[in-house]
Amino acid sequence: MGAGHGHKLHFHGHSAIHRAPAHLKVLALLGFMIVVVATPRTWYAAFALYLLALVVVIAISRVPLTYLLKRSVVELPFVFFALLLPFVATGPQTEVLGVSVSQHGLEAGIALLVKGTLGVLASLTLAATTEPQDLLAGLERLRLPVQLVQIMAFMVRYLDVVTGEMHRMRIAREARGFDARNPRHWPVLARSAGALFIRSYERGERVHLAMLSRGYTGRMPR
Amino acid sequence: MHVPDGFLDAPTSMATGAAAVACVGISLVKARRELDDKTAPMAGLVAAFIFAVQMLNFPVASGTSGHLLGGALAAVLVGPWTAVLCMSTVFIVQCLLFADGGITALGTNIMLMGVTTVAVGWLVFRALQLALPKRLSVVPAAAGLAAFVSVPVAALAFVLLYAVGGTADIPIDSLATAMVGVHLLIGVGEGVITFLAVGAIVAVRPDLVYGARRVLARRELEIKPRVVA
Numbered sequence: 001m002g003a004g005h006g007h008k009l010h011f012h013g014h015s016a017i018h019r020a021p022a023h024l025k026v027l028a029l030l031g032f033m034i035v036v037v038a039t040p041r042t043w044y045a046a047f048a049l050y051l052l053a054l055v056v057v058i059a060i061s062r063v064p065l066t067y068l069l070k071r072s073v074v075e076l077p078f079v080f081f082a083l084l085l086p087f088v089a090t091g092p093q094t095e096v097l098g099v100s101v102s103q104h105g106l107e108a109g110i111a112l113l114v115k116g117t118l119g120v121l122a123s124l125t126l127a128a129t130t131e132p133q134d135l136l137a138g139l140e141r142l143r144l145p146v147q148l149v150q151i152m153a154f155m156v157r158y159l160d161v162v163t164g165e166m167h168r169m170r171i172a173r174e175a176r177g178f179d180a181r182n183p184r185h186w187p188v189l190a191r192s193a194g195a196l197f198i199r200s201y202e203r204g205e206r207v208h209l210a211m212l213s214r215g216y217t218g219r220m221p222r
Numbered sequence: 223m224h225v226p227d228g229f230l231d232a233p234t235s236m237a238t239g240a241a242a243v244a245c246v247g248i249s250l251v252k253a254r255r256e257l258d259d260k261t262a263p264m265a266g267l268v269a270a271f272i273f274a275v276q277m278l279n280f281p282v283a284s285g286t287s288g289h290l291l292g293g294a295l296a297a298v299l300v301g302p303w304t305a306v307l308c309m310s311t312v313f314i315v316q317c318l319l320f321a322d323g324g325i326t327a328l329g330t331n332i333m334l335m336g337v338t339t340v341a342v343g344w345l346v347f348r349a350l351q352l353a354l355p356k357r358l359s360v361v362p363a364a365a366g367l368a369a370f371v372s373v374p375v376a377a378l379a380f381v382l383l384y385a386v387g388g389t390a391d392i393p394i395d396s397l398a399t400a401m402v403g404v405h406l407l408i409g410v411g412e413g414v415i416t417f418l419a420v421g422a423i424v425a426v427r428p429d430l431v432y433g434a435r436r437v438l439a440r441r442e443l444e445i446k447p448r449v450v451a
Contacts, residue, residue, distance in 0.1 A: 009320060026318070033326045038232040074322050078226050089392050105392075115228025116324070123321035135318060147250050147261060151311050154266020155273070156319070162270040166278065180281045183414075190415050193275050193290070194422030197299060200274075201430050204267030208260050217259070 009071060009127040017061035018129045022138025029126050036118050041111030050118055054125070063128045072120045078112065085109035132156045154207075162200050169196065224316070224331050225380075227324030234387025239329030245337045246310050252303035256432070261304070268300050269308040273315070280415060288411050293339025293376075294347070294369035295416045298361070298433040299423070302344040309336030330383065338379045343372040347433055358441075361424055361434045366417025373409035377401040 089105025296305035
């Protein structure tokens with residue numbers, strides 16, 4: 001079990017960005033994105049500047065840009081929405097390549113694409129350069145409630161265990177010739193989800209008892 | 223689907239962020255009553271479960287598939303306050319470690335997909351439980367209906383937020399029709415799967431289902447005389 005050592009998006013490295021304290025990185029990401037979101041949508045020069053700053057940070061971190069771009073597919077549904085905007089928004093019309101589209105919709109669509117892409121790239125940079133353990137310590141330093149950080153710590157620790165369990169259940173289903181193709185197969189999948197909940201819950205109980213037997217009193221030792 | 227950065231304007235994002243902080247804060251206090259010192263490990267494991275179940279794809283038709291949101295499911299399984307904590311944790315981790323959903327939209331995502339689905343799901347579930355006969359077999363059906371209602375209501379909440387702080391002037395009534403229409407369909411899937419999943423759990427370990435506790439407490443131990451043939 002390799003849980004607790006990096007995660008799917010983490011890119012191992014020793015750059016200044018990797019070594020920077022996690023709480024500063026979270027604050028930097030938050031501050032950067034608030035500025036990006038608050039920037040009026042037609043200030044294209046400002047967005048170019050933000051992108052430049054982001055690319056410089058990525059270059060310092062030595063995470064290959066292709067590594068980040070490949071993982072920015074999470075953005076795709078909203079790219080689709082952004083492309084749709086010029087056609088559904090109202091307001092004065094304008095011509096683009098001979099097609100009449102809404103001026104406001106076009107601007108909003110471009111702004112959404114630009115801001116969303118900056119957001120995904122910046123978040124990916126944080127995820128790629130920060131170990132989960134450092135991130136949790138950073139969040140605690142940011143005065144997030146200890147209890148919430150603990151819940152997150154347990155979630156991150158057992159994420160791979162629970163998803164691994166689900167993966168094994170899928171292999172077991174497929175080994176028995178199960179292939180989910182339409183809603184008629186939902187009961188099987190729902191029973192799997194139910195079994196997964198029972199297993200996760202019981203694992204939580206076992207973990208809790210194991211912690212109690214090691215002297216846990218409701219907060220983690222430092 | 224997570225709201226990305228730049229979808230809503232800065233003031234709206236800040237407002238939902240503040241609301242999310244308040245909701246998570248209240249839930250932290252209240253969840254201790256549901257779980258006491260078990261809170262951290264149990265909520266952590268349930269959050270991991272929600273995360274995993276959101277990756278479980280349910281085939282819809284001809285190659286398309288959907289997945290569970292899990293708000294109402296979590297509310298029925300572990301209680302509303304713990305559920306809000308679990309859902310919020312899932313969104314925070316998805317945002318910071320998986321770049322899913324923008325960090326300025328984190329509050330929006332927590333309020334829409336965490337707090338709204340849990341609150342609506344739980345209220346509908348409780349209302350149905352009060353109205354319907356108090357039997358164990360009713361619990362999965364009530365959970366399914368609650369899950370069905372929670373999805374379009376969350377979509378409607380999104381439309382309201384968009385009306386306040388949207389960045390493009392789409393006619394709100396057509397956006398509302400489209401969003402609620404699509405999410406009614408998604409809600410059907412969410413409802414059916416929640417019904418089936420809760421049914422599977424109630425059949426095996428009814429004691430683990432928070433929403434079934436009141437029903438279980440009313441059950442009395444029956445000692446039947448052995449029938450000698």
